[in-house]
Amino acid sequence: MERRDFLKKAGIGAAVIATSTLGGPYVIASPKFQWKMVTTWPPKMPVLQDGAERLAKRIEELSEERLKIQVYAAGELVPAMGIFDAVSQGTVECGMGAAYYWAGKNPAFQWFSAVPFGLNAQGMAAWFHAGNGLKLWEEGYKAFNLIPRPAGSTGVQMGGWFNKKINSVEDFKGLKMRIPGLGGKVLAKLGTTVTLTPGGEIFTNLERGVIDATEWVGPLHDLRMGFHKVAKYYYYPGWHEPGTYAEFMFNKKAYESLPKDLQAIVDAACAEMEGWLLAQFESQNGQALEELVTKHNVQLLKFPDDVLKKLKEINQEVLEEEAKKDPLGIKVNEDFKKFQKLIGSWGAISEMAYYNQIAVGGIQSK
C-alpha cells in the first residue's frame, strides 16, 4: 500500500503531512504493526536463532518501532516443521528456516538451500542477487502465499562424523548414517542405510552404535553437540551441503499490507542479516575447529578424490530425478546448472587459485 493510499484509508487528511523546507521537520504518518516470527531452530541455537532475533531487533530500529516482531524458537508456538504452513496460512506473519525442509511441498525448493556438489555461499549469493535465483524462489513460494528472502549461508559444511573409515565408495554400503535430503538419496543409491535421526537423539545413537555416522553442520554446531566424544573421524568436505542457505519467509498478504518504506526496511534488514550470518559462521567455525583439533585431538580426514568423483556422478542422477518431479524443478535445475558453469569457470582462476596459492591455511599440516 502506498502511503497516500494508507492515509486515505486511515482517514488522515493530507494536511497532517507537514512537509517542510529542507532540514526542517517532516511529519510522516504510518501504521504500526506487531508481527510474530516462528523458526525451525531450537532456542539459543548459535548464529541461526540469533539471526532471527537480530533481524527483529534491527527492523524495530529501522522502522522506529512501527514494525515489531516477536520471535519464537521451534516448538514455542509452532513445531519446527510446521512453520511453512503457519506462515503460508497467515497464522503468523513470518518465519525463518531453510528451503530444503519443504521438499515435500515442491522438490524444487531444495535448490534454494543446498545442492550437493552445487554452489558455495558466494555462488549462492551471486545466483540469488545477480542471477535468477531469488526470482525463481519467489515464483515457487508465491503458490503458497509466501515471499522468501535469503537469510545467509552456513558456508561449506563438514562431511560428517564417522566411526568407520571411508576408503572407497564400497564403504558406504551397509553404513548406517544420519543424513537427510538430497545427500541421503545419493548415499542410499550406494547401499547406505539412511536415517533421519532427530537432532536430540544423534549423540546417543552414535554412542550406542545404532548409527555409524552422522552429518550435522560445521565445527561450531558440531562441537556443541559433542560428537567428538562418540565418533572417531571428522570428514570433509561437506559435498552434500557446500553452501547451505537459511531463509526468511513472509506471509505475502502481511508483507504487502506494509507501506512501501517498511517493505524496503524488511528487505534491507534481511540483506544485512545475510552478510552477518556468513561472517559469524566463518569466524566461529574457525574458532571451533581450532578447539576441536588442538583441545579434543579430533582427527580430520578428507574423503578420497575417487570417492568424491563417484558421489558427484551419482548426484547428477539424483538431481535430474528430483528436478523432473515438478515443472519448476526442471526450470530451477537448468538455471542453476547454467549459472554454476558460468561462475565455475571464473572461480577456477580466482577463488580456487586463491585458496591453493595465496591463502594461509592447512591445519591438517600442523
Add this chain to the structure above:
Amino acid sequence: MERRDFLKKAGIGAAVIATSTLGGPYVIASPKFQWKMVTTWPPKMPVLQDGAERLAKRIEELSEERLKIQVYAAGELVPAMGIFDAVSQGTVECGMGAAYYWAGKNPAFQWFSAVPFGLNAQGMAAWFHAGNGLKLWEEGYKAFNLIPRPAGSTGVQMGGWFNKKINSVEDFKGLKMRIPGLGGKVLAKLGTTVTLTPGGEIFTNLERGVIDATEWVGPLHDLRMGFHKVAKYYYYPGWHEPGTYAEFMFNKKAYESLPKDLQAIVDAACAEMEGWLLAQFESQNGQALEELVTKHNVQLLKFPDDVLKKLKEINQEVLEEEAKKDPLGIKVNEDFKKFQKLIGSWGAISEMAYYNQIAVGGIQSK
C-alpha cells in the same frame, strides 16, 4: 540525536506524536536531509559507480525521502583523489572509494581495502563483521572526522596483462609495470620499474611499449578497457589484491546529526549494497571471462607456484615495513594476521576443498 531530542530542538511538542493502538496510524516527525556523495569512480563505471547510485536510491526509499543523496562521479564535483578530504572537511557529507587510496593519510588504511596474500572477499567480510576489522577502521577514520562502512568486494582480482612471460621471479627485474600500492612495493623489491599510469593512459602505454604490463581489476572491467587488444598474456591469480574492498565514508558530524533510525537506515543500506556488489562482480566477471576466452582468444596463464611463493615472502617484509609506520598499522597488521590464520585453517578444509573437489570449473581445460 534521539528523536525525543530532535523534537525538543525542532520545537515540536509531544502532542504531535499521535501514537495509537496497534495497527492504527502513528505519526512520526523527522527532519529531512539533502546530501551529496562524491566518488573516486568515472561516470558509468560498472558495478562501482552503480553501487553509489543504488545506495542513494535505496536510502531514499528506506527513509521515505527523508534522506536524499545526490551522487557525483570523480571530477564532477571533486577530483577522485580529493574525496577523502572533501568528506573529512564536510564540504560534502559522504563518499565512495577504497581505503588504500588514502595510504598517504595513514598506511594502516591499506589493510581495510587490499592486502597482498591477505584475505579474500569472504574473509574480509568476516573480519569486518565478526572480527575487529570494522572497529579498527572506525578508529582510524575517526581522526579524520569520518565514519567508514564496507561497500563490498571486487572478489579475487586478476594478476594483470603482460607482454612478457613470467617464468621466474627474475622476469620481474627490469619489467615496466603499472601496479599501485603494496603490490607495487613488492615488485619494486624485485627490480620492477613500477609506474602509476592513470587509467586513461594505460591502453596507449601498453600499445606503445612504454609499459610491459599492467594490473587493473578483473574480467568485467578489463574487457571494457580493451587490454586484450594490446597485451598477450592474462595472468592469474591477483596475489596483490585477493579481495579488494570498496568503502562508503560519511562525515562524522553529518552522520551523527541524523536521527537514530536514519543512521540505522544508512548502515543497513550499506550492508545491503555490500552483498549486491560482490554478487554483481562474481556474475559479471563470469560472463566477461567467457567473452575474453571464447570470443577474443585471450591466453590465461597462472603465475608459477615458485614465483608466488617468492612474492609471498617479499610481501611479508613489505607488510611489516608498512605496518610499523604508524601505531595503528602495527595493531591492524597483528589483528589481521591473527584473523587470517584462524579462518585460514578453516578455509583449508572448507572452501579450498570445495574449489578443488566439488566446484564446477576450469575454463582453461576447455
